Amino acid sequence: MSLNQHYDKEKNTLVIVIKDKFDFNLVQDFRNAYIGIDPGARSVEVDLRATSYMDSSALGMLLNMQKALKGQVERFAICNANAQLKKIFQISRFDKKFAID
């Protein structure tokens, strides 16, 4: 399984952890991860600590999620991405919509 998620009740945060490759193969799984999100959720974190590659569909997935949850969730974060991926988020101006940590 290259994607798993858990909900942190204390922080009201949905955490989605992606392993290895973040590409179009995860389109369905990624959507499933947030589609039934807890109504109390205030924050979503996508943890890329174990991700080494990403394709442009990953950017699409992240933006789709952000659009879908915009009304409910206040904070979208991308955590622990490696330097190369961070650069890609920067080039794509993702820092405007996501906290990149």
Next chain:
Amino acid sequence: MTEVGRLGGSPGIAEHPPVVLVVDDQALNRQVLRALLEREQYCVLEAANGAEAVALVTSMAVDVVLLDIMMPILDGYQAAPQIKQQAGGAYLPIIFITALEGQQALASCLDVGGDDFMPKPFDAHILRAKLRAHLRIRQLLAQSMEQTRALSYYQRQTEREYELVEHIFTNALQRNMQVPKGVDWHLSPAAMFNGDVFLSALSPNGGQYFLLGDFTGHGLVAAVGALPVARIFYTMVEKNFAVADIAREINQALEQLLPAHMFCAATLCELSPSAQSATLWMGGLPDAFLLDQQGRVLQRLQSRHMALGILEDDEFERNLVHLTLADNVRLVFYTDGIIEATNGEEQQFGEQGLLSAVAAKVKASSADVLRAVHWFSGGDKQADDYSLVLIDPQPQPQLEPVPERLSQLPLSLSLELDAQQLKSTDPVSELIDLVASIPGFRAHKSALFILLSEAYNNALEHGLLALDSGLKRSDAGFIEYYARRERALVQLESGHIRLDIAYRPTQRQLQLTVTDSGPGFNHRCHRPPKQYQGYGCGIALLHELATTVSYNDKGNQVLITYTL
């Protein structure tokens, strides 16, 4: 021990009877003594003067010496010190046999090294008793010497082993240690043998990791467990693993390695690169605290789990403590040594003592706290057990990868995939793994993956499968698009994609050419849009990352150059 064995038991029963050296210039006297002693099962050697006696003591194993005083060549007074010298550290009793009377003469016997004296003519009962007594003392002293020797041997050996282990530990625990700014820690020099360990490292992604652990027990055994803990910690931090994963791995290793009554109470902490959040796995250490700069408690952080090395892997609990960190907060971790420090009235320093010490001044340091503990306990002997970590979280710059020397070998690689191969392979990942193995390319892996995946997926999805990107405009369409891609790929029967990769070291350039057998697509519609939207942002990214991107007129070939 052989020496002790030879002396074992009393005369008459011993396997090797004690050896008595009789020194007298009168043959008759020697014969009388020999007869008496042999009746008592002693083994008797004879010497006619002091010089012969010294020679015999040197060459034979003698247990007791009966020494006459008045003799030619070397008299008893002169011989005694030399005999004692030959005996070295062992107790070789010398009993003077003397016809001389007067206190002065007898005192001289003892002054020159004699242990006792027998007036001549001697009483056989008293001689027997004296011999037994001196042999018993000799035996006891020999045993004691042997034990002392064995003890000091073991002591030296243990000291050597400790030095060795300390060396190994310093390497294992501290060679990979990177302590970020804002981290102030104290561990006593003897900490490893008290079972306390502190590890700190930075992950490639900039995460700051800490582990404070306290093994049950003391000495080497406690220290042994620290080795796998350090190895697992540093290896997993290097791979950006989360603290819960690291804790789980350590738990499993210790559970398998250590006996059931041994375990390691530990807190693992990960600060995000920006130091705005912290994640903690806490198992068995005393409560930690989140403090403001004045040392006031903002939050008490309680251990939630059993110590590492107790639970089986499938019982392991991952629950973490998450903290959002405001500016200028502090984290304090410690093992129980500090709060259990006692003063003369048997009172403990306690949590309150610790918190007061930290709050005694703004940004109190570990040295400040330790001074307070020492002052409280009156500098007591337990001082070695204090382990304390104070963290003032600070953002860390991402670690820049060490630039590798670029390969100087020009390379090119071409492959053409037919419909069957397109269905069954994942050419992008495999090719990127291959390319990333060229010296100097690793730091560009993610960028190259985006470039090649973008070009390849465009060729496949638009060139061969004729999918419409417009679908991706909506969330549902995005999913539908990829569902269609999957269906269309299964049905694909003809067509091919050709990939050409060329590396030119002199220009530091990598050229990727992707050509498909499709009718071509109108790439002019895929100019970078002003605003990045869900679809189409791939092409825009391509232009940002690549040095040049160009298409042929037909629109079935894209040529990308990337500068390393």
